[in-house]
Amino acid sequence: MSEENKFTPIKNLGEFALIDRIKLKARDKNKNTIKGIGDDASVINGSKKESIVISTDMLIQGVHFDLMYVPLLHLGYKSVTSNLSDIYAMNAKPEQILVSIAISNKFSVEAIEEIYEGVKKACDFHKVDLVGGDTTSSGTGLVISITAIGRTNPKSLTYRNTAKKGDILMVSGDLGSAYLGLQVLEREKAVFKENPNMQPQLNEHQYILQRQLRPEARKDVVEMLEDMQVIPTAMIDISDGLASEVLHICQQSKVGVIVYEENIPIDPSAVEVACDFNINPTTCAMNGGEDYELLFTINAKDLPKFKNHPHFTSLGEIVSKEKGASLILKGGNSYKIVAQGWNSLLEKD
Amino acid sequence: MSEENKFTPIKNLGEFALIDRIKLKARDKNKNTIKGIGDDASVINGSKKESIVISTDMLIQGVHFDLMYVPLLHLGYKSVTSNLSDIYAMNAKPEQILVSIAISNKFSVEAIEEIYEGVKKACDFHKVDLVGGDTTSSGTGLVISITAIGRTNPKSLTYRNTAKKGDILMVSGDLGSAYLGLQVLEREKAVFKENPNMQPQLNEHQYILQRQLRPEARKDVVEMLEDMQVIPTAMIDISDGLASEVLHICQQSKVGVIVYEENIPIDPSAVEVACDFNINPTTCAMNGGEDYELLFTINAKDLPKFKNHPHFTSLGEIVSKEKGASLILKGGNSYKIVAQGWNSLLEKD
Numbered sequence: 001m002s003e004e005n006k007f008t009p010i011k012n013l014g015e016f017a018l019i020d021r022i023k024l025k026a027r028d029k030n031k032n033t034i035k036g037i038g039d040d041a042s043v044i045n046g047s048k049k050e051s052i053v054i055s056t057d058m059l060i061q062g063v064h065f066d067l068m069y070v071p072l073l074h075l076g077y078k079s080v081t082s083n084l085s086d087i088y089a090m091n092a093k094p095e096q097i098l099v100s101i102a103i104s105n106k107f108s109v110e111a112i113e114e115i116y117e118g119v120k121k122a123c124d125f126h127k128v129d130l131v132g133g134d135t136t137s138s139g140t141g142l143v144i145s146i147t148a149i150g151r152t153n154p155k156s157l158t159y160r161n162t163a164k165k166g167d168i169l170m171v172s173g174d175l176g177s178a179y180l181g182l183q184v185l186e187r188e189k190a191v192f193k194e195n196p197n198m199q200p201q202l203n204e205h206q207y208i209l210q211r212q213l214r215p216e217a218r219k220d221v222v223e224m225l226e227d228m229q230v231i232p233t234a235m236i237d238i239s240d241g242l243a244s245e246v247l248h249i250c251q252q253s254k255v256g257v258i259v260y261e262e263n264i265p266i267d268p269s270a271v272e273v274a275c276d277f278n279i280n281p282t283t284c285a286m287n288g289g290e291d292y293e294l295l296f297t298i299n300a301k302d303l304p305k306f307k308n309h310p311h312f313t314s315l316g317e318i319v320s321k322e323k324g325a326s327l328i329l330k331g332g333n334s335y336k337i338v339a340q341g342w343n344s345l346l347e348k349d
Numbered sequence: 350m351s352e353e354n355k356f357t358p359i360k361n362l363g364e365f366a367l368i369d370r371i372k373l374k375a376r377d378k379n380k381n382t383i384k385g386i387g388d389d390a391s392v393i394n395g396s397k398k399e400s401i402v403i404s405t406d407m408l409i410q411g412v413h414f415d416l417m418y419v420p421l422l423h424l425g426y427k428s429v430t431s432n433l434s435d436i437y438a439m440n441a442k443p444e445q446i447l448v449s450i451a452i453s454n455k456f457s458v459e460a461i462e463e464i465y466e467g468v469k470k471a472c473d474f475h476k477v478d479l480v481g482g483d484t485t486s487s488g489t490g491l492v493i494s495i496t497a498i499g500r501t502n503p504k505s506l507t508y509r510n511t512a513k514k515g516d517i518l519m520v521s522g523d524l525g526s527a528y529l530g531l532q533v534l535e536r537e538k539a540v541f542k543e544n545p546n547m548q549p550q551l552n553e554h555q556y557i558l559q560r561q562l563r564p565e566a567r568k569d570v571v572e573m574l575e576d577m578q579v580i581p582t583a584m585i586d587i588s589d590g591l592a593s594e595v596l597h598i599c600q601q602s603k604v605g606v607i608v609y610e611e612n613i614p615i616d617p618s619a620v621e622v623a624c625d626f627n628i629n630p631t632t633c634a635m636n637g638g639e640d641y642e643l644l645f646t647i648n649a650k651d652l653p654k655f656k657n658h659p660h661f662t663s664l665g666e667i668v669s670k671e672k673g674a675s676l677i678l679k680g681g682n683s684y685k686i687v688a689q690g691w692n693s694l695l696e697k698d
Contacts, residue, residue, distance in 0.1 A: 008458040030444040032500070033478040042480035044445060044498065047396045056481060056496055058449040062488040095379040096393060100407040100494055109357040129382040131391035132405060134494075139411040145449055145483075145494035147405055149393065151381070 038252070039160050040089035040237060041150070051154045054147065055086035061141030069185045072111055074213045075144070076118020082239065083148040084126055085217040085292040089237035090159075092152035093222065096131045097123065100145040102138035115144070126219055156226075158235035158296065161252035167233050167297040167318040169257060172221045172311055174265040175242055176281055179288025180273045181205065181212025207269045215292045221311065222294075228305050232296035241289040242315075244339040247325055249297065256323040259316040259337065261330050286327070286337075387601070388509050389438035389586055390499070400503045403496065404435035410490030418534045421460055423562045424493070425467020431588065432497040433475055434566040434641040438586035439508075441501035442571065445480045446472065449494040451487035464493070475568055505575075507584035507645065510601035516582050516646040516667040518606060521570045521660055523614040524591055525630055528637025529622045530554065530561025556618050564641045570660065571643075577654050581645035590638040591664075593688040596674055598646065605672040608665040608686065611679050635676070635686075 028036055034051060035043035041055035059079055061067060067075075080097060087094040099119055103112060112135075123130050128148070188200040202209060218237075225232065234253055236245045242264070250257050266274075266281045274281040285291075297318055298306075306312045316328075325337040377385055383400060384392035390404035408428055410416060416424075429446060436443040448468055452461060461484075472479050477497070537549040551558060567586075574581065583602055585594045591613070599606050615623075615630045623630040646667055647655075655661045665677075674686040 006457070006459050009454070028478045028480075029472075029476050030478055032444055033480055036478060036480040037482070042445070042447070044401075044480070045396065046401075047394065052393075052395075052401070054445075054447065054481065054496070054498065056447045056449055056483055056494070058451055058483045058485055058492065058494055060451050060485060060487050060492070063451075063486050095381055096391070096403075098391070098403060098405045098496060100405055102407055102409050102412075102492065105358070108355070110355050123378075127378050129377045129379055129385060131377075131382055131385040131393070132403065133386070134405055134407045136407055136409060137412050138409050138492075140489045143407065143409070143451065143487075143492050143494075145405070145407055145492075147403070147447060147496040149403065 035159070040086040041092070041148075043090070043157065046151055049153060050151045051092070051157055053087055053090045053092045053150045053152065053157070055083060056145065056147040057083045057086070058143065058145040060143055066185075066189070067142070068189055070213060072114040073118040073121075076115040077122045077214055078118075079144045079146055080119050080122035080126070080128075080148075081215055081217040082290075082292060083146040084122070084128065084219070085237040085239065087148050087150035088218055088222045089235050089294060090150065090152065091156050091222055091225065091232065091235055092150035094126055094128045094148050094150040096129045096149040098132040098147045099130060100134035100136075102136045102143040104138050104140060104142070107142070126217065156231055158232045160234055160236050160249050163234035163249050163253035163255050163297040163318050164299075165255055165318055165320050166300055168300055168303050169246070169259065169295070169297055169315045169317060170232075170306065170312050171238070171242070171265065171293055171295050171315050172218050173291070173293040174267045174270070175238065175291050175293060176266050176274070176284030176288050177208040177211035177270040178215060178290035178292075179212075179284045180270050180277070181208035181210070182290070183277055183279075184209065184273065185212065205269070205273065207267060208273060212290065215290065217292055218294050224311060230298060230302050230305055232298055235294055235296035238291045238293045238295050239289055240339075241285075241287040242295065243286040243337050244289070245295050246337060247339050249295070250321075250325050253318075254321050256319040256321050257316060257325045257337070258319055258323075259325075259327045261327055263313055263315050265313045384508070389435040390441070390497075392439070392506065395500055398502060399500045400441070400506055402436055402439045402441045402499045402501065402506070404432060405494065405496040406432045406435070407492065407494040409492055415534075415538070416491070417538055419562060421463040422467040422470075425464040426471045426563055427467075428493045428495055429468050429471035429475070429477075429497075430564055430566040431639075431641060432495045433471070433477065433568070434586040434588065436497050436499035437567055437571045438584050438643060439499065439501065440505050440571055440574065440581065440584055441499035443475055443477045443497050443499040445478045445498040447481040447496045448479060449483035449485075451485050451492040453487050453489060453491070456491070475566065505580055507581045508601075509583055509585050509598050512583035512598050512602035512604050512646040512667050513648075514604055514667055514669050515649055517649055517652050518595070518608065518644070518646055518664045518666060519581075519655065520587070520591070520614065520642055520644050520662050520664050521567050522640070522642040523616045523619070524587065524640050524642060525615050525623070525633030525637050526557040526560035526619040527564060527639035527641075528561075528633045529619050529626070530557035530559070531639070532626055532628075533558065533622065534561065554618070554622065556616060557622060561639065564639065566641055567643050573660060579647060579651050579654055581647055584643055584645035587640045587642045587644050588638055589688075590634075590636040591644065592635040592686050593638070594644050595686060596688050598644070599670075599674050602667075603670050605668040605670050606665060606674045606686070607668055607672075608674075608676045610676055612662060612664050614662045
């Protein structure tokens with residue numbers, strides 16, 4: 001096969017490598033472009049004391065959501081919050097969103113309005129304005145693409161590549177529940193397909209289902225950090241699982257990390273379901289994704305401010321690059337952290 | 350059927366009515382939100398003397414493009430320029446774009462890179478930075494969603510709703526060619542399907558094919574207007590055909606318009622092809638779309654600056670709302686302008 005007709009299957013490369021190849025080709029030409037590809041959001045100049053951060057995400061039916069169990073209202077809500085999460089991960093406050101939706105004509109106007117109702121609820125909660133977008137038809141499934149715009153003081157901006165050796169690794173909330181919520185939904189879907197008269201068993205799993213279907217972006221974390229007068233040294237949101245996000249910080253900051261398994265916050269109801277499914281709860285937290293919590297590093301001097309704080313947990317510490325990224329298991333064994341996070345480019349055919 | 354289960358088919362409503370319904374629900378909460386839904390782009394505050402404009406578009410395989418005759422390089426290029434056209438329509442200069450692409454795993458890495466190569470070419474020509482985006486898998490076709498960000502002096506911003514009675518209606522370039530280019534491609538596709546050994550007859554249609562496959566956004570128009578010290582009283586880009594865009598200006602500005610058929614600029618090669626296809630060239634210009642020219646209104650005092658200008662044509666004049674929107678045919682008859690523009694929500698099933 002000639003060079004011109006080279007066919008490299010996408011799965012040989014993966015999303016992050018693809019982004020790297022694209023990034024190499026992008027050279028910034030405008031003085032207002034502060035940060036391009038490679039963080040939760042890109043950064044452009046705003047007014048004198050403000051930076052503007054912008055992030056975009058595309059959600060595809062059958063890849064990112066299954067309309068068999070995702071209510072349209074929740075879908076609209078989650079599409080927005082998962083995007084706003086990227087803005088909060090820059091330690092910024094979202095102000096505007098643009099929402100593009102492609103739908104098949106099989107959808108009714110009421111169905112689209114249901115999605116927009118979810119969008120509106122998320123906008124109201126996060127005090128964000130829906131300022132534009134695009135509505136078009138799709139040959140097949142539903143596609144939702146959202147761009148979010150936020151602002152912050154340039155000094156408060158938190159990137160992924162600025163963690164330092166000696167910093168403490170922190171996380172908000174708890175992890176793994178969104179993934180377990182998905183497992184429960186998939187199980188009930190399989191049961192339903194087998195026997196459409198079966199009623200789904202969902203009542204007892206309220207917390208993990210809410211974490212999967214209607215996750216909240218951590219607006220409150222950005223506000224709490226501001227009140228505590230803490231600017232993280234680096235920050236990222238957890239959309240692909242703790243392992244993947246920790247490695248992003250390590251690779252981009254050129255550091256290593258030690259994470260203590262015993263410190264990883266997991267809700268008791270999630271632990272219970274993980275046991276039912278015979279999955280290690282730590283694996284759910286490390287590789288599950290979609291928790292939309294904020295993972296950040298702080299200077300060790302700021303650690304006392306977080307003592308006994310109900311919303312934050314110290315997971316471990318940043319070490320030199322040479323030491324790599326390790327998870328210290330409860331038994332004391334050390335385990336190299338590898339990203340097995342959900343990779344939408346690899347998962348589906 | 351109960352109220353809760355109401356099913357209104359989308360084709361009963363149409364894209365613009367849907368946007369109106371959504372717009373009603375959006376109430377702006379942030380002081381930095383200057384203009385929300387309803388123009389080519391939305392406007393937010395930038396630095397002291399700058400407004401930031403943002404626009405987004407989603408392109409769906411099989412709805413907006415046909416990979417049977419659209420080369421991926423051109424697709425990448427056109428995806429960007431069609432979006433930048435919305436920024437120029439605000440009389441602003443684009444500076445950044447975000448590009449999200451959903452692809453099936455049947456695509457090769459080389460194919461995606463071909464699209465990005467087109468994106469990069471457009472970025473280079475328009476001096477725009479590719480600052481972010483999303484790459485994901487799609488169950489079926491290719492989806493490209495682009496968000497463009499531009500800036501301008503707030504005094505130079507041109508909206509759709511500010512045309513005044515007595516203004517002159519102007520247009521850049523010529524119209525109808527992109528639509529005729531599409532007709533030629535569709536004809537050759539049909540011939541090819543009938544007999545795959547037939548060679549497509551495309552050489553003689555270079556201009557109209559380029560207008561369809563690789564349209565240019567009118568960066569130069571915004572620069573020329575600046576040099577001529579003209580700020581249009583209203584502006585919009587022609588993506589859906591002259592009729593549809595003229596009506597947008599009229600409806601939003603609460604004015605009427607008279608367009609003279611004899612003034613509508615159509616390239617001689619387009620006239621020739623229109624005759625071959627037995628279509629009225631004026632119909633192509635009025636309803637064809639995808640020309641990405643700029644349609645604008647100017648104060649009559651500025652008209653002398655455009656005299657004998659090779660890039661601009663005066664189409665007619667803005668009149669009072671009561672007089673409605675009319676096209677004066679070459680024979681002298683008056684014809685009410687109705688939007689029959691390409692409506693992606695209605696066209697496909």
